[in-house]
Amino acid sequence: xxxxxxxxxxxxxxxxxxxxxxxxxxxxxxxxxxxxxxxxxxxxxxxxxxxxxxxxxxxxxxxxxxxxxxxxxxxxxxxxxxxxxxxxxxxxxxxxxxxxxxxxxxxxxxxxxxxxxxxxxxxxxxxxxxxxxxxxxxxxxxxxxxxxxxxxxxxxxxxxxxxxxxxxxxxxxxxxxxxxxxxxxxxxxxxxxxxxxxxxxxxxxxxxxxxxxxxxxxxxxxxxxxxxxxxxxxxxxxxxxxxxxxxxxxxxxxxxxxxxxxxxxxxxxxxxxxxxxxxxxxxxxxxxxxxxxxxxxxxxxxxxxxxxxxxxxxxxxxxxxxxxxxxxxxxxxxxxxxxxxxxxxxxxxxxxxxxxxxxxxxxxxxxxxxxxxxxxxxxxxxxxxxxxxxxxxxxxxxxxxxxxxxxxxxxxxxxxxxxxxxxxx
Amino acid sequence: xxxxxxxxxxxxxxxxxxxxxxxxxxxxxxxxxxxxxxxxxxxxxxxxxxxxxxxxxxxxxxxxxxxxxxxxxxxxxxxxxxxxxxxxxxxxxxxxxxxxxxxxxxxxxxxxxxxxxxxxxxxxxxxxxxxxxxxxxxxxxxxxxxxxxxxxxxxxxxxxxxxxxxxxxxxxxxxxxxxxxxxxxxxxxxxxxxxxxxxxxxxxxxxxxxxxxxxxxxxxxxxxxxxxxxxxxxxxxxxxxxxxxxxxxxxxxxxxxxxxxxxxxxxxxxxxxxxxxxxxxxxxxxxxxxxxxxxxxxxxxxxxxxxxxxxxxxxxxxxxxxxxxxxxxxxxxxxxxxxxxxxxxxxxxxxxxxxxxxxxxxxxxxxxxxxxxxxxxxxxxxxxxxxxxxxxxxxxxxxxxxxxxxxxxxxxxxxxxxxxxxxxx
Numbered sequence: 001x002x003x004x005x006x007x008x009x010x011x012x013x014x015x016x017x018x019x020x021x022x023x024x025x026x027x028x029x030x031x032x033x034x035x036x037x038x039x040x041x042x043x044x045x046x047x048x049x050x051x052x053x054x055x056x057x058x059x060x061x062x063x064x065x066x067x068x069x070x071x072x073x074x075x076x077x078x079x080x081x082x083x084x085x086x087x088x089x090x091x092x093x094x095x096x097x098x099x100x101x102x103x104x105x106x107x108x109x110x111x112x113x114x115x116x117x118x119x120x121x122x123x124x125x126x127x128x129x130x131x132x133x134x135x136x137x138x139x140x141x142x143x144x145x146x147x148x149x150x151x152x153x154x155x156x157x158x159x160x161x162x163x164x165x166x167x168x169x170x171x172x173x174x175x176x177x178x179x180x181x182x183x184x185x186x187x188x189x190x191x192x193x194x195x196x197x198x199x200x201x202x203x204x205x206x207x208x209x210x211x212x213x214x215x216x217x218x219x220x221x222x223x224x225x226x227x228x229x230x231x232x233x234x235x236x237x238x239x240x241x242x243x244x245x246x247x248x249x250x251x252x253x254x255x256x257x258x259x260x261x262x263x264x265x266x267x268x269x270x271x272x273x274x275x276x277x278x279x280x281x282x283x284x285x286x287x288x289x290x291x292x293x294x295x296x297x298x299x300x301x302x303x304x305x306x307x308x309x310x311x312x313x314x315x316x317x318x319x320x321x322x323x324x325x326x327x328x329x330x331x332x333x334x335x336x337x338x339x340x341x342x343x344x345x346x347x348x349x350x351x352x353x354x355x356x357x358x359x360x361x362x363x364x365x366x367x368x369x370x371x372x373x374x375x376x377x378x379x380x381x382x383x384x385x386x387x388x389x390x391x392x393x394x395x396x397x398x399x400x401x402x403x404x405x406x407x408x409x410x411x412x413x414x415x416x417x418x419x420x421x422x423x424x425x
Numbered sequence: 426x427x428x429x430x431x432x433x434x435x436x437x438x439x440x441x442x443x444x445x446x447x448x449x450x451x452x453x454x455x456x457x458x459x460x461x462x463x464x465x466x467x468x469x470x471x472x473x474x475x476x477x478x479x480x481x482x483x484x485x486x487x488x489x490x491x492x493x494x495x496x497x498x499x500x501x502x503x504x505x506x507x508x509x510x511x512x513x514x515x516x517x518x519x520x521x522x523x524x525x526x527x528x529x530x531x532x533x534x535x536x537x538x539x540x541x542x543x544x545x546x547x548x549x550x551x552x553x554x555x556x557x558x559x560x561x562x563x564x565x566x567x568x569x570x571x572x573x574x575x576x577x578x579x580x581x582x583x584x585x586x587x588x589x590x591x592x593x594x595x596x597x598x599x600x601x602x603x604x605x606x607x608x609x610x611x612x613x614x615x616x617x618x619x620x621x622x623x624x625x626x627x628x629x630x631x632x633x634x635x636x637x638x639x640x641x642x643x644x645x646x647x648x649x650x651x652x653x654x655x656x657x658x659x660x661x662x663x664x665x666x667x668x669x670x671x672x673x674x675x676x677x678x679x680x681x682x683x684x685x686x687x688x689x690x691x692x693x694x695x696x697x698x699x700x701x702x703x704x705x706x707x708x709x710x711x712x713x714x715x716x717x718x719x720x721x722x723x724x725x726x727x728x729x730x731x732x733x734x735x736x737x738x739x740x741x742x743x744x745x746x747x748x749x750x751x752x753x754x755x756x757x758x759x760x761x762x763x764x765x766x767x768x769x770x771x772x773x774x775x776x777x778x779x780x781x782x783x784x785x786x787x788x789x790x791x792x793x794x795x796x797x798x799x800x801x802x803x804x805x806x807x808x809x810x811x812x813x814x815x816x817x818x819x820x821x822x823x824x825x826x827x828x829x830x831x832x833x834x835x836x837x838x839x840x841x842x843x844x845x846x847x848x849x850x
Contacts (some may be wrong), residue, residue, distance in 0.1 A: 024482045026482065026485070033485065033486045036486050037486045039482075039485065040477065040478070044477060045478050045482070048474075048709070049470060049474060052470050052473055052655070052713070053449075053465070053470050055656075056655055057451065060451070060454070060456060060462060060464065060793065061462045061793060061795065064656075095520065096678065096703060096704025096705060096707075097704055098679065098703045099520065099676060099704055102675075102676055130679050130682070131679035131704065134679060134682065134692035135676075135677060137677065137691070138673065138676070139675075149690060230477070230709050231481055231494060231709065232494075232704075232706045232708045232711070234707070235704070248563065250567065251563070252560060253521065253523030253524070254523065254555050254556035255556075257559065263797065263798055264555060265558050265574060266558075266559075266562070267558070267559035267563070279522055279523035279524055279556065279660070280522075280649070280656075280657045281657045282657040282659075282707060282710050283655070283657045284657070284713055285657075285710040286657070288709055368486060373688055378687070
């Protein structure tokens with residue numbers, strides 16, 4: 001069993017320990033919620049100030065040319081591509097995750113309609129993040145399709161029935177942290193004639209992703225979680241080159257036009273992934289996102305995503321062991337996969353009584369995680385802890401378990417102040 | 426004829442002159458392009474830094490509650506509502522202009538399909554801003570409709586044929602600055618059984634807009650032009666309450682759900698305009714937009730949009746008069762309406778030879794306007810000057826005409842350096 005000193009020693013030996021210095025971490029906070037909102041990179045404030053004061057304030061409209069604003073979506077996209085096994089020129093940063101999902105799912109359905117018009121089923125996981133299901137619900141209605149929700153274990157047999165047009169999955173589940181084997185499932189899907197749409201919200205920057213290696217079809221992901229792009233950061237979109245130019249996506253705005261400044265009356269989609277852009281780039285937000293992505297690229301000389309993954313698994317494995325050893329007397333059960341190969345970069349603990357209040361009490365002690373309802377539940381009974389190898393330390397894991405022990409042992413979570421729900425949970 | 430001293434005197438008497446102090450204007454620049462990208466408000470840099478460093482950096486995930494992030498779209502929307510004759514709770518700020526147009530045009534088509542299924546025509550102006558036409562083209566194809574492009578003068582007779590589902594117009598044309606009478610055209614449309622979608626990109630914050638008074642159906646607009654929200658700022662969307670809850674819009678992301686944090690598997694749209702939200706709010710960009718909108722609200726004690734309109738017309742009228750009086754020897758013709766009632770807050774001059782190079786030479790002299798191809802032309806033959814009454818001075822108008830005279834008289838625009846086209850125009 002690891003003591004606190006052991007954990008401090010692990011941090012001292014950690015080859016990635018210097019990366020923590022790339023971030024501004026508030027005093028007295030043990031932040032285990034980078035899977036919801038990544039922390040502030042040190043470079044971001046100055047870069048955003050430069051964009052606001054010099055590029056916008058001084059350069060004004062000239063900065064579209066002189067400051068490279070128009071190239072932002074591709075430039076940031078190319079950086080993200082390096083984290084997800086995509087090629088140069090295959091990714092753009094733009095809009096929100098939900099909107100990008102709409103683009104790729106619509107494109108996937110257009111391709112399916114052309115190639116296999118009798119397939120009318122979109123399949124997803126019942127416990128997928130709701131916005132994915134809502135967007136799929138909208139597109140299913142538009143395309144005369146059915147959205148079928150199943151459990152993770154039912155995916156393979158469901159595909160085998162051979163009638164699924166599109167399989168839409170979030171690679172790492174937002175509640176349990178369970179991770180799908182993208183390559184294996186994509187192969188099953190393709191064998192069954194099904195296209196795949198992958199949401200990388202909890203995997204880009206968290207685990208190694210190899211979209212090209214997996215022969216995936218479409219992917220989108222979030223900029224404000226593991227990419228540290230800031231609250232509501234632009235998201236990203238990737239399409240395998242074999243599909244990119246087959247159809248338009250429906251959000252055919254001028255920035256996705258082959259030549260936006262020709263001001264043609266007819267839409268002519270840009271070559272390649274550029275056609276997945278829509279409106280004018282969100283310049284300020286995109287600058288913050290770029291700083292966030294740069295924090296992950298800073299790990300490249302240290303082994304990149306493989307090294308981050310090794311540390312992530314060391315952190316989550318330590319957390320699970322610590323909970324088992326030190327919190328055995330408390331009514332907590334592991335709600336994340338035991339098998340490291342199936343685990344993302346988070347660990348969820350089922351806490352059937354008082355999950356919400358326990359997390360509030362933890363936050364009051366400076367340990368910030370969050371909570372979600374478990375699969376099939378409407379109660380906030382899952383305590384969720386995200387471990388971000390760029391800045392989470394082994395001693396943070398130890399201290400979080402200590403704080404959780406204190407909260408549960410003292411019973412302080414039963415106090416009224418921890419049971420008042422905030423507007424946003 | 427006004428001399429430069431007369432113009433300085435006009436500025437000294439201008440009741441809105443103090444509003445210029447709300448902005449950071451670069452030295453040596455006479456900025457007449459606020460219709461493309463508004464200038465930087467003085468408050469923005471500090472506010473954005475606060476959001477980045479305190480709210481994000483220190484508050485982290487807690488700021489969704491403690492800093493009011495989740496309420497941003499409605500809070501900023503309510504401020505924009507005051508500029509466009511909309512009610513409290515009727516506007517949200519979100520996404521881009523193109524994406525918001527997609528939402529409202531899709532909703533309008535759903536209503537039209539329900540109420541008048543035989544109507545299959547979307548009508549717009551041929552010289553509308555292209556992104557509007559591209560989005561309409563996409564939705565027309567989805568809904569089995571035709572997009573018909575006509576000239577401004579053909580709108581009334583075209584409506585009278587009684588087969589138009591939706592009329593989609595930009596109130597102030599981006600090239601000529603010609604302004605439609607929203608109330609009159611909406612009345613004609615309704616008399617013909619047609620719904621109206623108004624793009625306020627060049628009118629919100631530029632001219633008084635009265636959506637409720639005009640009984641308009643749907644409207645969207647841009648955050649980075651006259652609202653001074655910064656490059657690629659979030660846009661806004663308004664729907665008349667009689668339509669808001671009739672249908673979903675197709676971009677049914679989780680932030681438009683009735684209860685996003687219930688994490689339901691089925692979409693249930695929020696009551697009211699909230700259902701026009703989609704993904705997580707772009708917090709940093711939204712903070713900059715709010716500072717921009719606040720610069721317009723600062724005019725409220727001085728007469729608000731009516732006072733701004735009076736100054737805008739005084740500026741554009743002065744510019745036209747100065748061009749006529751001082752530039753009569755040059756081959757320039759007015760490409761904007763003579764009648765002030767039909768004029769937005771910009772003036773375009775047709776410059777058949779060398780429009781692009783003339784503007785580059787002007788910019789080199791510190792007078793920043795831009796250029797566009799005139800209606801029916803593919804050449805950049807229109808010099809476009811935006812007059813933003815919040816910060817444009819009468820002496821700026823005078824000086825711009827002097828610079829234009831110098832450029833044309835000297836022939837310096839023929840120099841090679843002014844004829845090399847930049848990537849982004």
